[in-house]
Amino acid sequence: MxxxxxxxxxxxxxxxxxxxxxxxxxxxxxxxxxxxxxxxxxxxxxxxxxxxxxxxxxxxxxxxxxxxxxxxxxxxxxxxxxxxxxxxxxxxxxxxxxxxxxxxxxxxxxxxxxxxxxxxxxxxxxxxxxxxxxxxxxxxxxxxxxxxxxxxxxxxxxxxxxxxxxxxxxxxxxxxxxxxxxxxxxxxxxxxxxxxxxxxxxxxRQAPLGVQATLGNARLAQRESEEAAEAKLVPTVLKLFASEDARIGVESFLNRTTAEFVGR
Structure with missing residues (x-):
């Protein structure tokens, strides 16, 4: 600390x-x-x-x-x-x-x-x-x-x-x-x-990019419209699928280990 x-x-x-x-x-x-x-x-x-x-x-x-x-x-x-x-x-x-x-x-x-x-x-x-x-x-x-x-x-x-x-x-x-x-x-x-x-x-301890995407999409729906948030769903998840954190998450699931996310 x-x-x-x-x-x-x-x-x-x-x-x-x-x-x-x-x-x-x-x-x-x-x-x-x-x-x-x-x-x-x-x-x-x-x-x-x-x-x-x-x-x-x-x-x-x-x-x-x-x-x-x-x-x-x-x-x-x-x-x-x-x-x-x-x-x-x-x-x-x-x-x-x-x-x-x-x-x-x-x-x-x-x-x-x-x-x-x-x-x-x-x-x-x-x-x-x-x-x-x-x-x-x-x-x-x-x-x-x-x-x-x-x-x-x-x-x-x-x-x-x-x-x-x-x-x-x-x-x-x-x-x-x-x-x-x-x-x-x-x-x-x-x-x-x-x-x-x-x-x-x-x-x-969760994946930073996933946390920020979740927060950002929910706020977009709240501040603008659900339609605006819906338009971002697939493009955002496709971007996250390509991230290092997504790879780490899948590997930790398959290996039953704790994920150590890096925010990339």
Whole structure:
């Protein structure tokens, strides 16, 4: 395991081929100021472009995942239209610009508010501890969810479930988040990061090209249309059949050994 000390508001470490990213402003309930926004966008860019990385984990240091935006810091920049995504970075909410091409597992603890829910919805898999709570508070503050919840929440939870929580700004618990499908697993308190990392490590052991093709095709269907995704099915699988990883996969199946994929 290696740590990256170049971030001021994040704890970032590599666990083999998994990049583990911790939001690290616990004294501010991990609220996003402009520095954290830029640094998380940078970390996402590293995950996406570093060929030695195959999956990511996102969690919050301290007692909660995140309370959302530090409005005193970010509000003026948003009003001015400042671009808070550095060159080479990826908008962590992935509503503008390019999306991550590698899977991301979110680990939720404590309270997950506003843009925190949207950050979780922009990930691919979410694990929450039993005592975690959620609230989409924007309508109680005179604004609306602008980080992707209006796009993703109804698709993940169904229209009525999404509107129930987005339009009332009420708090709900991890059991409800699991019931409506915005988290995939609820685990004992204090084990959320460990469990999310285990899932990410399992993904990282699969064939990287196959994982990225699966993720990319599913996202294409979600963002554009099923027809667009269907048109890519055969061309993509033919390309993968010719890869070194496909050969490794077949050999491991025939020989009943564990495949060691190389991402080529």
């Amino acid at each position: 290696t740590s990256d000390t170049s971030y001021k508001t994040l704890n970032v470490r590599r666990e083999g081929t998994v990049l583990v990213i911790g939001l690290n402003r616990p004294h501010k309930r991990n609220a996003f100021d402009t520095t954290m926004l830029r640094e998380l966008a940078t970390a996402y860019g590293v995950l996406d472009t570093d060929d030695s990385l195959r999956a990511g984990v996102l969690y919050g240091e301290g007692k909660q995942f995140t309370s959302g935006l530090d409005l005193a810091s970010v509000g003026p920049e948003l009003q001015k239209g400042t671009n808070l995504v550095p060159e080479g970075g990826i908008n962590p909410w992935q509503v503008q610009g390019r999306q991550l091409s590698k899977p991301l597992v979110a680990a939720i603890n404590g309270s997950c508010l506003t843009l925190g829910i949207e950050l979780m919805l922009a990930a691919d898999i979410a694990v929450a501890e039993e005592s975690a709570t959620f609230a989409q508070l924007e309508v109680s503050r005179g604004i609306f969810p602008f980080g992707g919840a209006t796009l993703r929440f109804p698709k993940a939870a169904g229209w009525g479930n999404a509107m129930r929580w987005m339009l009332t700004a009420e708090q709900f618990d991890a059991a409800e988040a699991l019931r409506i499908g915005i988290v995939q697993e609820v685990v004992p308190d204090g084990t959320h990061v460990e469990r999310a990392s285990a899932i990410a490590q399992l993904i990282a």
